[in-house]
Amino acid sequence: MVSNKNMLVLPGDGIGPEVMREVRRVIEWMDRRRAVSFDLTEGKVGGAAIDAHGTPLTDETMADAMAADAVLLGAVGGPKWDDLPFAQKPERGLLRLRKDMDLFANLRPAMCFDALVEASSLKPDLVAGLDIMIVRELTAGVYFGEPRGIETLPNGQRRGINTQSYTTDEIRRVAALSFELARKRNGKLCSVEKANVMESGVLWREEVTKLHGESYGDVELSHMYADNCAMQLVRLPKQFDVIVTDNLFGDMLSDAAAMLTGSLGMLPSASLGAVDETGRRKALYEPVHGSAPDIAGQGSANPLATLLSFAMALRYSFDLPDDADLIEQAVENVLAGGLRTSDIMQEGKARVSTTVMGESLVREMDKLAA
């Protein structure tokens, strides 16, 4: 065994456990073929944790997450827990992980695999070869801003309040990481806000511009309003390289970008914290898709987003870029070979289950590594 890598696995709800099972298959393959061993701890999050422990994330699981080299999460939520009070909902488990681990940068790549060009809702020539990276700020903004809540006014009306708030540091750290990423890619960063209507957007634009002048003059920086960005993403997506934006705009723009690639079932994400004194950074990897309760338990979910999230863990947490490349290449090949889960099914292709997709991927990895 070359090394031990400590990973916390949180399958969560809905299709989470099904897709996570396929990751285990790949991990076993790596154990066998690459002599890379992972120490896996499994825990509960979201509805699964509510059912077992009465809370969407226990303090023990939170402590495990803080201690792990990486956390791999499936998905949270479902109709069963929809009526719970806000503070007890499954989503709160995920939000607490992000906040307490201080995972301020959420990387959401939108890459269009050649074999899926036809599955996109856009014309093939608009998405062929698409490779953009959305960096979403993940621990501030309206998701966490205070004051928040629902209050009753003296006149009996109720008022719901959330606060969009960003500090200099919150903007600068996610912008710096985005400039660094752009440097390693095609050297272009587009910063997205609504400085035309929001003071937090004005500050965002000023700070990103200042940082650019201080340290990243070699990166080509542009600015765009969020509504225009949504439009440009469906008009001419290949104009972008890296996009950096706030928590809420990032949530929406990344779903839109995901669909360009054919299916939400294909897109991975990495959420990263700051590098600490030991050179380590906290990290959580999860597919962009949700728990998909409508198809849970049927064995039809697409495991590729979760498998690609694991590949991101190999790249960003475990410094195993070759193995990450291997998984990504195997995904490309399996798709080129005509296998499709229901979400990416096309005429003339073979519809396969979650398990068959996972098994085929491992077989492809075997071939590639031979």
Ligand code: IPM
């Ligand atoms: C996402 C999801 C989450 C979010 C939900 C599940 C809380 O939509 O990761 O994009 O809004 O951040």
Ligand code: MG
């Ligand atoms: Mg979302």
